[in-house]
Amino acid sequence: MRALVVGPGAEGRFAEVPEPAPGPGQALVEVRHASVNFSDLRHIGRLPEGTVLGYDAAGVVLRAAEDGTGPREGARVAAFGAGAWAERAAFDTGSMAVVPEGVDLVRAAALPMAGLTALRSLRAAGPGPGSRVLVTGASGAVGRLAVQLAGRAGAHVIASVSRPERAARLAAGLGAPERAARPAAGLAAPADIVVGLDGVEPVDVAIETVGGPALVAAWALLKPGGNLQSVGWACGQPAVFPPNSTFSLGPARSLNSFGDVTAPADDLAHLLALVAAGELSVDIGLNSSWEDLEDVKAAQLGGSLTGKIVLTVGRTL
Incomplete structure (x- = not known):
């Protein structure tokens, strides 16, 4: 063959x-x-x-x-x-x-790979209703699914992209205006689609797919007790953390790698069911x-x- x-x-x-x-x-x-x-x-x-x-x-x-x-x-x-x-x-x-x-x-x-990564990284980070979730590289395969799944969990989603044209495509795909967008059918909370991370307020969870400087910037936006899931390194650049940037007062922030795609059948069936129901695109x-x-x-x-x-x-x- x-x-x-x-x-x-x-x-x-x-x-x-x-x-x-x-x-x-x-x-x-x-x-x-x-x-x-x-x-x-x-x-x-x-x-x-x-x-x-x-x-x-x-x-x-x-x-x-x-x-x-x-x-x-x-x-x-x-x-x-x-x-x-x-x-x-x-x-x-x-x-x-x-x-x-x-x-x-x-x-x-x-x-399969993109959906499992988005679903399981969000599950590991544990965002609850009303939490603020940052998704970098949100126009990519993992990012776009993570935006939708976080919204279904009741989170307020900040979807970060690198260029205005990517913001427009993402907004169109989610059936929403570019800013303070209402996501696609089935998503429970607003999502802001932003270019870059300047001006973004602190977040409870970050799903980080870009790596390099974006990883450093996303880490700086974490609230005390927040969690960052590092699930990709699309930019191919090193991440250089400033001195003392890993220190903060209050509950510990955490940065986790993600790569668990073992035994995916049940999660894959769940994702396919969401697609069939029109709740995930x-x-x-x-x-x-x-x-x-x-x-x-x-x-x-x-x-x-x-x-x-x-x-x-x-x-x-």
Whole structure:
């Protein structure tokens, strides 16, 4: 079967690879769509040559798990696991969820890594109703979902983006004006969409996806007792904290790394249910054939595209 793999010189290329052999508790999935995460292409050089790329997929179960767990044969599923950019892939049944009727597989494929990161980082930070939540890189895949999920939790959301045009796109996607915006249907609290962090008042929680100077600035905005979840480093720049900037009076502030995407089936099903109910929207910036890998790579790493890139691997339902 065909797959996109790490080639010589850490470049992605097509190759013929062996058919996957599902192990215990795994199902065989015909991949229809696979989405591109920033790290998939940016850090390709860290993977051994021949590694099948990708983590996010949506498709149809060709063979259910022999132990009887997970979705049945023929079910439409979203899945999270290594080796997703292939015509067929074996996924743990604990990493799959059935795609509800009314949710197309393109949007389902865009959800796993970004959705799990947004949901679980917010859960770890624990914002309650009325708390102030800052989301940096809010026009990105993780950020946009975090804005919506924090709003559903009753938080007041400050959605920070880098450029005015990104603010406009985010506002349009959420069905709201740019400032003091009412988010999309299903979100319970106002959200301010701002460019940069100047003038932002202190916050209880920060979901930080940009890294570098943005991480330092977000840390400075935390109230005593506040929590910052560092979930990305899109800018690629170092974060330089001024002397004594980690000291503050009162309850301790905390900065946590985030990377827990283990056993995602239940959370993935929850996110898909929200999409089906119209309470969570997934922004697709580009839906392209996987044959167009070089164009996809340029779009992903060029910094001008917002929204998820989804690769069409085969025929669609």
